[in-house]
Amino acid sequence: MDKYCVNKNTDNPGGNHEVHEYSCSGLPEPENREDLGEFSDCHGAVKEAKNRGYSKVDGCIHCSPSCHKE
Numbered sequence: 001m002d003k004y005c006v007n008k009n010t011d012n013p014g015g016n017h018e019v020h021e022y023s024c025s026g027l028p029e030p031e032n033r034e035d036l037g038e039f040s041d042c043h044g045a046v047k048e049a050k051n052r053g054y055s056k057v058d059g060c061i062h063c064s065p066s067c068h069k070e
């Protein structure tokens with residue numbers, strides 16, 4: 001299991017909130033992170049972010065490439 005967070009801001013051209021593993025080198029600043037908890041893969045983390053009201057969610061290309069769409 002890995003810990004994931006979602007960026008409270010949208011910082012990419014697609015206007016998505018990106019989901020990251022905490023080990024990611026491109027992690028958002030602490031004040032811009034919302035902790036999502038632990039998941040076996042990024043798909044669970046994306047689903048959790050959507051449950052919390054982030055409608056546009058995408059996986060980080062660096063740490064969660066299998067969830068990265070745009």
Ligand SMILES: [Zn+2]
Pocket residue numbers: 019020021024025026027060061062063064
């Ligand atoms: Zn990342």
